[in-house]
Amino acid sequence: MTNQRQAIGFLGGTFDPIHFGHLRPALEISERLSLQKLFLMPNHIAPHKSGTQCTSLQRSDMVKLAIASQPMMEIDTRELNRDKASYTIDTLKELKQVYPNTPLCFIMGMDSLLSFNSWYKWQEILDYCHIVVSQRPQWHPNFNTTIQEVIDHCQTINIQDLHTLDHGKIYFQDTSQLDISSSYIRQLIHNQLSIDFLVPDSVSQYIKENNLYQTKAK
Template sequence: MHLSEHHAPLTQQAIGFLGGSFDPIHFGHLRTALEISEALDLKQLFLLPNHIAPHKTSMQCSAVQRCSMVRLAIEKQEKLHIDTRELNRPQASYSIDTLKEIKRDYPDTPICFILGMDSLLGFDNWHQWQDILNYCHLIISHRPGWKCNFNDNIKTLVETCITLHKEDLHRYLSGKIYFQSTSQLAISSSQIRQALLQKKSIDYLLPNAVKDYIQIHKLYKNPSSG
């Protein structure tokens, strides 16, 4: 995808948010976050651990433990940060609610909300999905050479809001959709949990500090309940 060579003066450098259960966090999450942060010249990129209801404890670990693993994973990476607002809520909330809250905290800063291609395909099922771009840009992380058939709602949304110029993400506060190619490492949290359950090695799937934390706290030892 061709990007503009024109670099206008930036009035306000954008910040990014990448949500996920991070159950546990791994190199797939971290590499995507770092590549997008660098490719789009983001001022900051926040990992946003999602709230998980207590009765859906597929991880057998607390919100505090998931948060601790994220902190350990990024402690030596100055480009990445953590935002705990969803973990601090007593119940799960919709993305639109989180984005409204983020916008209140950063009223004059462009917000980039990062999604995978699979999330974009079902985006029109999200709560108040038509309003989300009033609060942020959508950054779609995808494999190189992606090809996708969107339904009519998503096709219209993309055609209306797509930009090929990353400078627009800093120039406008919200409303743009930008597709960013990333490495898309074939690692999943469920794969890691299954390996631990089967007493197999999780080396090279996540940072050593996170692996050590999992071992010390004896996490993911029981079959997933959700």
């Protein structure tokens, strides 16, 4: 797919630090959905988290290192420039001004979809993007009534809808679900244990060189 309507993907996260549990599903989604580009978007202050252990610059550096060899992936730092909590709806409004004629795919995990109706102005989000849900193969959780109604109304199984329609669809994509978390990685480092094979080598080296996560993990 090479037309100008080819969708662009966005994956937000604290990335404290970024790891293969973020990167592998992101790669699979970008390939299977034929996305024009996939942007990783580090949060400045995630609304549901009290804070981060690294600076915005350090987390941004690690994302850049992690995707350096992936031409389909780029970093978007607009949320790092905010001095307050970063809400998805605000970011989507900004992105739509930058890409007014390009469909946007906002990527989230199944855990985020389960609590989607608790998000700030969640009812407006599908007015600006499609939602792509990264899920474990053959796993279909029970949604609350509100979320199930949204899924029933908006779900598509046609990938082309993500490219030909401006917004409003929910698409479920099976991806490799690696049992890795940033908190687990921070705990390993604090306990002076190896994080090899959990993060890219370049990220591991950056963490070592900058003595990151040496204090008590959060």
